[in-house]
Amino acid sequence: xxKLFINADADLWRTRLKSVRLNxxxxxxxxxxxYWRVLEEIAARDGMSLGQLLAKLHGELIETHGxxxxxxxxxxxxxxxxxxxxxxxxxxxELDRPIRELDADSILAREAQRLSPATRRPQRPDPxxxxxxxxxxx
Numbered sequence: 001x002x003k004l005f006i007n008a009d010a011d012l013w014r015t016r017l018k019s020v021r022l023n024x025x026x027x028x029x030x031x032x033x034x035y036w037r038v039l040e041e042i043a044a045r046d047g048m049s050l051g052q053l054l055a056k057l058h059g060e061l062i063e064t065h066g067x068x069x070x071x072x073x074x075x076x077x078x079x080x081x082x083x084x085x086x087x088x089x090x091x092x093x094e095l096d097r098p099i100r101e102l103d104a105d106s107i108l109a110r111e112a113q114r115l116s117p118a119t120r121r122p123q124r125p126d127p128x129x130x131x132x133x134x135x136x137x138x
Contacts, residue, residue: 012033013033013034014033015033016030016032017029018036020051021051022068022071023055029054029072031076035075038079038083039078042082042099046099046100054075058071061074085107090102
């Protein structure tokens with residue numbers, strides 16, 4: 001199992017610092033290259049530059065939650081959710097379909113249903129000697 005991760009391209013987990021302009025201020029964001037690649041794909045789907053996507057995400061984050069603290073973590077979660085939604089079939093893998101054209105409310109409702117405790121499959125008991133790190137994440 002570990003070989004699949006250990007022998008991956010080491011460039012994927014190297015970090016890169018990018019300067020961006022958010023709300024009229026210059027700042028820097030440090031992310032692993034894997035996340036930059038995913039964000040570039042998301043931006044390209046909607047005909048935006050990476051800087052435009054980051055500014056849009058940051059602006060909507062502030063507008064919705066009033067706080068853009070820990071923006072790098074927010075971006076990592078965005079990337080993970082994008083990939084999870086692709087696996088669930090909610091975001092098409094074909095890159096010619098812009099994300100802005102998707103029905104976000106319906107996708108969020110179906111995702112909430114999939115992730116609700118009532119619809120989750122029961123977890124198997126831990127095998128004898130299993131550690132916390134071996135337990136599945138709910």
